[in-house]
Each structure stands twice: as structure tokens, then as C-alpha cells.
Amino acid sequence: MTYLGEVDLPGKLALLRGCSAFCQPSRAPEARGMAALEAMACAAPAIVPDAGIFPEVHALTGLGRRFTPGDPDHLAHVIAAVMDNLVPARQAALDALPAFAAHFSAARMADDVLAACGSPIA
Numbered sequence: 001m002t003y004l005g006e007v008d009l010p011g012k013l014a015l016l017r018g019c020s021a022f023c024q025p026s027r028a029p030e031a032r033g034m035a036a037l038e039a040m041a042c043a044a045p046a047i048v049p050d051a052g053i054f055p056e057v058h059a060l061t062g063l064g065r066r067f068t069p070g071d072p073d074h075l076a077h078v079i080a081a082v083m084d085n086l087v088p089a090r091q092a093a094l095d096a097l098p099a100f101a102a103h104f105s106a107a108r109m110a111d112d113v114l115a116a117c118g119s120p121i122a
Contacts (some may be wrong), residue, residue: 016042020088021082023047027069030054040064040100045082045089047075062092062098 009014016022022039024030029052036048040063048054050066057063067078082089102108 012038013042016044019044020086021045021047021079023075023079024049025067025075026052028052029069033057036064037104040093041097041104043090043093043097045086045093047078047082057104060103061096063096063100065089 004011004015004069016039019039022036022044024033024039026033026049030049033048033053035052036046037057038102039046040057040061046064048064048066049069051069052112054064054066058066065078067075068080074102077097
């Protein structure tokens with residue numbers, strides 16, 4: 001493991017696109033889970049807690065191998081399962097990108113905000 005410190009956007013994209021898998025071992029429920037969502041958007045196989053936003057993300061897109069928060073043995077099992085099957089894990093992440101974009105893109109967010117507001121603000 002190498003600590004990279006803060007990376008710029010091109011560095012972050014290269015890191016997420018090139019990583020074998022991304023793990024967010026949060027114990028507390030994540031309301032947004034931005035780091036994992038960024039990894040998913042880059043087709044990195046993501047290992048996420050079965051809490052917070054991640055069950056919804058999985059239901060909408062199929063993305064995210066989930067583990068039980070607070071259970072390090074289950075987390076280790078899920079990590080091992082992903083690492084032992086990297087090619088299918090990466091392919092599943094790639095296959096799910098259209099569903100991910102349909103629910104979590106900036107365009108979708110803008111459309112949802114405009115729909116909630118009723119009309120564009122002049």
C-alpha cells in the first residue's frame with residue numbers, strides 16, 4: 001500500500017480507473033458515499049457497507065458488493081471474493097455503467113432539481 005496524499009482530478013480518475021477494487025469500510029451509514037460513487041462511475045468494483053445509500057445504489061444499478069458493517073470477517077470475505085474474481089467483477093461494473101448514469105449523473109440531478117422546483121429560476 002502506498003499513501004498518495006491528495007491527488008488532482010486527472011490523478012484521481014487514473015487511480016480509480018486503474019485500481020483492482022475500491023473498498024469503503026465505513027461503519028456509520030453514508031448518506032452520500034461520494035468516494036464510492038466516484039469509484040463506481042469509473043467502473044471500479046466497489047466494496048461497500050450494506051447501510052446508508054449503498055443498498056439503494058445496489059437496487060438501482062446492481063453495483064457494489066456489500067458487507068455487514070461492523071463485521072470484519074464478512075468484510076474480509078467480500079474483499080477476498082472480489083479479488084479472486086477480478087475479471088467478472090470489472091465486467092459487471094462496466095456493464096452497470098448505463099444504469100449508474102441513468103440514476104446518478106449530473107444531468108439526472110439537474111433534471112430532478114428542476115422537476116422539484118417546478119420551473120427554472122429566472
